Structures are given as C-alpha cells and as structure tokens.
Amino acid sequence: MKTFAAEFLGTFWLVLGGCGSAVLAANFTSDPFIGIGLVGVSLAFGLTVLTIAYSLGRISGAHLNPAVTIGLWAGGRVETSTVFPYVAAQILGGIFGAGVLYAIATGNGSAIGDFAANGYGDHSPGKYDMMSCFVTEFVMTFMFIIIIFGATEKDRASGAFAGIAIGLALTLIHLISIPVTNTSVNPARSISQAVFVQGWALEQVWLFIVAPIAGAAVGGLVYKGLLRKTDFETDD
Numbered sequence: 001m002k003t004f005a006a007e008f009l010g011t012f013w014l015v016l017g018g019c020g021s022a023v024l025a026a027n028f029t030s031d032p033f034i035g036i037g038l039v040g041v042s043l044a045f046g047l048t049v050l051t052i053a054y055s056l057g058r059i060s061g062a063h064l065n066p067a068v069t070i071g072l073w074a075g076g077r078v079e080t081s082t083v084f085p086y087v088a089a090q091i092l093g094g095i096f097g098a099g100v101l102y103a104i105a106t107g108n109g110s111a112i113g114d115f116a117a118n119g120y121g122d123h124s125p126g127k128y129d130m131m132s133c134f135v136t137e138f139v140m141t142f143m144f145i146i147i148i149f150g151a152t153e154k155d156r157a158s159g160a161f162a163g164i165a166i167g168l169a170l171t172l173i174h175l176i177s178i179p180v181t182n183t184s185v186n187p188a189r190s191i192s193q194a195v196f197v198q199g200w201a202l203e204q205v206w207l208f209i210v211a212p213i214a215g216a217a218v219g220g221l222v223y224k225g226l227l228r229k230t231d232f233e234t235d236d
Contacts, residue, residue: 006060007086008093010052014064015097015192018045022116022182023105038178045183046171053163062163065186066090071145071216075224087188094192102196117193117201118184118208126179133181134211140173141185141215142222149223184208185215 021036021044028035036044053062063069066087072078078086098115105112114123120133128136151165170185177183184190190208194201 003060004085004089006056007063007089008096010056010060010062010064011090011093011188012097012100013052014045014048014186015094015189016101017048019098019116019189019193020044020101020104023101023112039175041178042171042174045174046167046169049170050163050167053166057163060086064090064188065212066188067141067186067212067216068145068148070213071141071220072148073220074217075145075149075220075228077149077220090188091191094188095195098192098196112196114182114201115193115197116182117197118182118190119200119204120181120207121204123200123204124180125182128180130207134207136177136180137184137208137211138215138218140177140183141212142219144169144173144185145216145219146223146227149220149228153228181208185212187212 018041022041025036025044026038026041049062049064052064056062061072063072063086069078069083069086069090073080073083102112102115105115117123120128120130124133147169148166151162173185174183177185187209190205194205
C-alpha cells in the first residue's frame with residue numbers, strides 16, 4: 001500500500017504540476033504579461049519529477065509513468081508482479097490530478113479548451129502528422145528510459161544526483177516535443193487529460209499509450225543488452 005500510495009500521489013503531482021502549469025500559467029495574460037510559456041511548462045514537468053524523486057522515491061522508486069514501469073520491467077529492473085499495481089496507481093493518480101486541475105480551471109467560468117491534452121494532426125500544437133508524433137513519442141521515451149537506467153544503475157552512478165538528471169531529462173524532452181505532441185512520454189498523463197476533454201482526445205490517446213510504452217520497452221531491452229555494465233567491466 002505504501003508503494004501504491006507513493007505512485008498515486010507522485011503521478012497526481014506530476015499531472016497537477018505539469019499540466020496545471022500549461023493550463024493555468026503558460027498563457028496567463030496580465031499587464032505586464034507574466035505567462036510562463038513553453039520553457040516554464042517544460043521546467044514544471046521536470047520539477048514535479050525532481051521533487052517526487054527526492055520525497056517519495058525511497059518508497060516506490062518514483063516511476064510516475066506506466067511507460068517507465070514497463071521499460072524498467074523490460075530491462076530486468078522490475079518484477080512482473082509489480083507492473084500492474086504500479087500502472088493502476090499511476091493512472092488513477094493522474095486522473096485524480098486532472099480532476100483537481102479541472103475544478104481549479106473552471107473556477108472562473110472558463111471552458112477547459114484542450115486542457116493540455118496530447119494530440120496529432122489538427123490537435124498537434126504545430127499541426128504535425130500522426131507519423132511525426134509517433135516517432136517523437138517513441139524516441140523521447142526511449143531516451144528517457146535510457147537516462148533513467150544510467151542515472152540509477154546500482155554501484156555505477158551517483159544515486160544522490162539521479163533525481164536531478166531524470167528531472168532535467170524530462171525538461172529537455174518537453175522543450176523538444178511540446179510543439180509536436182504537447183509531450184506525453186507518459187500514458188497516465190495522456191489518459192488523465194483525455195478523460196476530461198473527451199471526443200478527439202479519447203480517439204487519439206491510443207498513440208500516447210502505444211508509442212511511449214513501445215519506446216520504453218525497446219529502451220529497456222537496449223540498455224539491458226548493450227549498455228549495462230557487467231561485474232567484469234571497468235570505467236576505463
């Protein structure tokens with residue numbers, strides 16, 4: 001129950017902090033203009049991971065993402081029995097975070113708009129087609145899981161700094177891919193927003209489930225097969 005609660009709360013915070021910054025603060029208008037823009041949203045997502053990694057990572061590992069859990073499983077870091085409860089906690093936490101964000105965002109009578117949902121084609125921020133969006137999500141998640149493996153490799157990396165590396169990696173991923181897909185690399189984050197947007201978001205959410213999971217699984221296998229050090233290797 002502790003690990004379930006940690007993944008639930010961590011993913012809740014990721015969605016509320018990351019998507020909340022996009023919905024509430026990215027284009028906030030005032031005189032003078034003080035919206036945080038794409039850079040601010042990118043930092044917000046990275047900061048949610050960074051803060052949860054150091055506060056709850058000791059309990060569950062702070063996956064906060066079904067693709068990360070499945071990628072770590074593919075790479076031999078997570079047992080099969082762990083996958084379903086982690087994924088369930090992440091999806092439920094994400095939906096709860098989106099629910100809180102919905103309650104806040106509609107408090108001034110405004111419509112939620114796209115609610116930071118992920119999309120392709122006409123629903124891509126830059127109008128990128130489905131193939132571009134699939135490749136983006138696959139590659140970004142592939143690199144994300146490689147970074148997670150390397151930053152947390154037992155006895156091979158400085159664990160005290162792993163959360164910083166992972167948080168900055170997610171920030172960089174968002175800086176690259178927000179214009180393409182609004183950045184998912186996380187099925188729980190995509191599902192949570194689609195549940196409230198309905199319509200096109202639910203129709204397109206499959207891509208933001210399949211591509212991140214596929215990218216993470218391949219990344220886990222690549223790290224396990226090609227990049228992980230053995231006990232016989234040195235740092236030379």
